Amino acid sequence: MNSLTLPDIATQAARQALPLDWVGMCGIALPVLLGGQRLSAKADAGVSLDDGEARGIHMSRLYLALAALERQDLSPSLLRQVLKEFLVSHDGLSNSAYLKIHCEVLLKRPALVSPLAGWKSYPVSISASLKNQMFHVELKIEVPYSSTCPCSAALARQLIQQQFIDDFANKPLQHAEVLAWLGSSQGIVATPHSQRSIAQLHMHLDEFIDELPLSVIINDAEAALGTAVQTAVKRADEQAFALANGQNLMFCEDAARRLNLALRRSPGVCGFHLRVIHAESLHAHDAVAESHWHRELE
Numbered sequence: 001m002n003s004l005t006l007p008d009i010a011t012q013a014a015r016q017a018l019p020l021d022w023v024g025m026c027g028i029a030l031p032v033l034l035g036g037q038r039l040s041a042k043a044d045a046g047v048s049l050d051d052g053e054a055r056g057i058h059m060s061r062l063y064l065a066l067a068a069l070e071r072q073d074l075s076p077s078l079l080r081q082v083l084k085e086f087l088v089s090h091d092g093l094s095n096s097a098y099l100k101i102h103c104e105v106l107l108k109r110p111a112l113v114s115p116l117a118g119w120k121s122y123p124v125s126i127s128a129s130l131k132n133q134m135f136h137v138e139l140k141i142e143v144p145y146s147s148t149c150p151c152s153a154a155l156a157r158q159l160i161q162q163q164f165i166d167d168f169a170n171k172p173l174q175h176a177e178v179l180a181w182l183g184s185s186q187g188i189v190a191t192p193h194s195q196r197s198i199a200q201l202h203m204h205l206d207e208f209i210d211e212l213p214l215s216v217i218i219n220d221a222e223a224a225l226g227t228a229v230q231t232a233v234k235r236a237d238e239q240a241f242a243l244a245n246g247q248n249l250m251f252c253e254d255a256a257r258r259l260n261l262a263l264r265r266s267p268g269v270c271g272f273h274l275r276v277i278h279a280e281s282l283h284a285h286d287a288v289a290e291s292h293w294h295r296e297l298e
C-alpha cells in the first residue's frame, strides 16, 4: 500500500454538520527559545472548525507549523507567523487560530548580601490568537514572594512590650541588661507569622510589541512586592531578608494594590487581571485578593 491509497478520514463529510470553536492538540512537547534560553515547553495548538460539514481538521499541519518555535526566539511576531500558518494550512475550514505555550522561565538572582546567586523559576504561559485578522497575545506569570502579616507583627510587639513591663517593672534600667534581654528569646517572646505567597499575573499585551516583556514584568512585580523569595542564602542574607520582611509588612490587599500600580507602568501591558495568594501559616486556608485594570477603561 502506498501513501496515495491511505484513507483520509478528515476530508470526509461530518455525520452531524456543526462548526466547532476549538479543535487541536494539547500538551505537545516543544523546546522553545526564550531570551536566548532553550526551555522545555508544552504547547496547545488549535483552530476553529468553521466548516461544519468537514469531518475534521489536519492535526499534522498544526504540529509541523510549531517547528518554527524551535529555531527563533519566542516573540509576538513569531507567534503571529505560526498562527497565520495554522490558518493558511486550513484554508476554507478555519477562521480562528490559537496557540498556548507553557514553560518555566529561569532567571538568575543575586543574594541580598553575600556574593552568591542562584536560579529561580517562574511558571509562564503565553496565549496568542488570530481571529478575523485580529491578533491578540496574553501572558500569565507566577511570581513567588514572602509576606509578613502586619497585624501579627503589631500583636507580637505588644507582647514584647508586656514582657518588658513584667521583667523591668520598678527596676533601674541597665543598658547591658536591656541589651541582653533584647537578644534573648525570653525578651522577644513573640514573632509575627510570615507566609510564602504567590502573585498570579495575567497580562493583555499590546499587539505590536517586539518582545515579550517577561523579565521586565517579573522585575517590576518583585520590586513592587519588596520581599521576593531568595535562592542561595548564607546567614548574612537571611538576616537581611528578616530585616526586609520587618520593614515590608503586608496584607494580601497591600500586595494587590502595589502590583496594580506597578503593572500599569510596565511597558507593553494594556490591561491585566491579578490575583495574590497568601498561603497563611495562621490558617489552613489562604488570604486572597484580586484586581484588574485596562488602559482603555480609564
Ligand SMILES: Nc1nc2c(ncn2[C@@H]2O[C@H](COP(=O)(O)OP(=O)(O)OP(=O)(O)O)[C@@H](O)[C@H]2O)c(=O)[nH]1
Pocket: 008, 010, 055, 056, 057, 058, 059, 060, 061
Ligand atoms: N482530525 C483529527 N485527526 C486525528 C484525531 N486523532 C488522531 N488524528 C490523526 O492525526 C493524523 C494527522 O492528520 P492529518 O493532518 O489530516 O494527516 P494527513 O492527512 O496525512 O496530512 P495532510 O495530507 O496534510 O492532510 C491522522 O492520522 C489522524 O487520524 C482527531 O481526533 N481528529
